[in-house]
Amino acid sequence: MTPTTEKVARPTKTAPPAAETSGPPRKVRVWQRLTPWLFLAAPLALLITFTYAPVANMVAYSLTDWDGVSPELHYTGVGNYADIFTRAELFQVFLVSGYYLAASVVQIGLALYFATVLSFNVRFRNFFKGVLFFPYLINGVAIGLVFLYFFQDGGTLDSVLGLFGYEPDHAWLGTPASANISLAGVSVWRYTGLNFVLFLGAIQSVPGELYEAAELDGANRWHQFRHLIAPSIKPVLSLTVILSVSGSLSVFEIPYIMTGGATGTETFVIQTVKLAFQFNKTGLASAAAVVLLLIILAVTWVQRRLVPDDKVEPV
Structure with missing residues (x-):
């Protein structure tokens, strides 16, 4: 009489839910990254317009002989700084x-x-x-x-x-x-x-x-x-x-x-x-x-x- 062998059932691996393996949808992640910049857009635009742009113009004017009235101005380099x-x-x-x-x-x-x-x-x-x-x-x-x-x-x-x-x-x-x-x-x-x-x-x-x-x-x-x-x-x-x-x-x-x-x-x-x-x-x-x-x-x-x-x- 030969002994009989019993088949042991192996547990099958089940895939985890999709919500657990992946984060929010790509579109949501993009909006999450853009949201802070959307709130900063207006103050940054005002800061650049009324602070950094005038400072850049001031530095540019400091290298010229502009009199503030004439439409023509000539580049003088660091002559004004040397004068100061x-x-x-x-x-x-x-x-x-x-x-x-x-x-x-x-x-x-x-x-x-x-x-x-x-x-x-x-x-x-x-x-x-x-x-x-x-x-x-x-x-x-x-x-x-x-x-x-x-x-x-x-x-x-x-x-x-x-x-x-x-x-x-x-x-x-x-x-x-x-x-x-x-x-x-x-x-x-x-x-x-x-x-x-x-x-x-x-x-x-x-x-x-x-x-x-x-x-x-x-x-x-x-x-x-x-x-x-x-x-x-x-x-x-x-x-x-x-x-x-x-x-x-x-x-x-x-x-x-x-x-x-x-x-x-x-x-x-x-x-x-x-x-x-x-x-x-x-x-x-x-x-x-x-x-x-x-x-x-x-x-x-x-x-x-x-x-x-x-x-x-x-x-």
């Missing part, structure tokens, strides 16, 4: 920026002080917040006209000082030193509110539990500022320094409206505007604008290298 770097009077106006750079240090200090104080529970703090930020909301032309009468002979400032028995013997906008100090003071009054809001937002982003823990450990306000607030606002402080330096190099509104650049108050931007619209040297003015742009970019790069934007945790 060889004429000392074109770079002396940067000395005026030193007044505004010193003023930016004052306004950052004031903004940081008021932001720190008003971040705690102080009476009428919302009122003081509005008072500090209000000057930044006013139009620059209006500010220039108001302070023009404020500093004039027999104006508001002289009247207030007269109440205390002080009679100034010179015009506030009559000498280069007093005029630049006065104009820098106006910039402090106007832009302190902007830095104040930036610092206040950074300070209020610190979790309240950290302040409570610090108070339980016996930390006073100075210790809280040193170990909690200062490390937390380091990125914002770096940003305000960059904005202040670039702003001090490109001051225009206040001195142009109040003095027109007279009495030694001419800034680099005012000089550039005069070259373009008063002396019809648009090519040279474009070269000056390119030089200013490169200087601001270089200063910003150096600042970012010296103070990298690292994430800092409060200690």
Whole structure:
């Protein structure tokens, strides 16, 4: 009798569903990739049209002798740049920026002080917040006209000082030193509110539990500022320094409206505007604008290298 062999059935492999092996259809994947670019199309078009295209035209004009009116312009190469770097009077106006750079240090200090104080529970703090930020909301032309009468002979400032028995013997906008100090003071009054809001937002982003823990450990306000607030606002402080330096190099509104650049108050931007619209040297003015742009970019790069934007945790 021979033994019988039984056939063992082997399990058959079934193909997985099509939905598990392949992702979304190709058409869907294409639309998923294009959707972000569709949302970015409008802002990118505006950015290219009103930022990068004008900058490219400015660089092109800086290589010509165009007067801004004539339809003809001639290529001069780097002649305009050589003219800028060889004429000392074109770079002396940067000395005026030193007044505004010193003023930016004052306004950052004031903004940081008021932001720190008003971040705690102080009476009428919302009122003081509005008072500090209000000057930044006013139009620059209006500010220039108001302070023009404020500093004039027999104006508001002289009247207030007269109440205390002080009679100034010179015009506030009559000498280069007093005029630049006065104009820098106006910039402090106007832009302190902007830095104040930036610092206040950074300070209020610190979790309240950290302040409570610090108070339980016996930390006073100075210790809280040193170990909690200062490390937390380091990125914002770096940003305000960059904005202040670039702003001090490109001051225009206040001195142009109040003095027109007279009495030694001419800034680099005012000089550039005069070259373009008063002396019809648009090519040279474009070269000056390119030089200013490169200087601001270089200063910003150096600042970012010296103070990298690292994430800092409060200690």
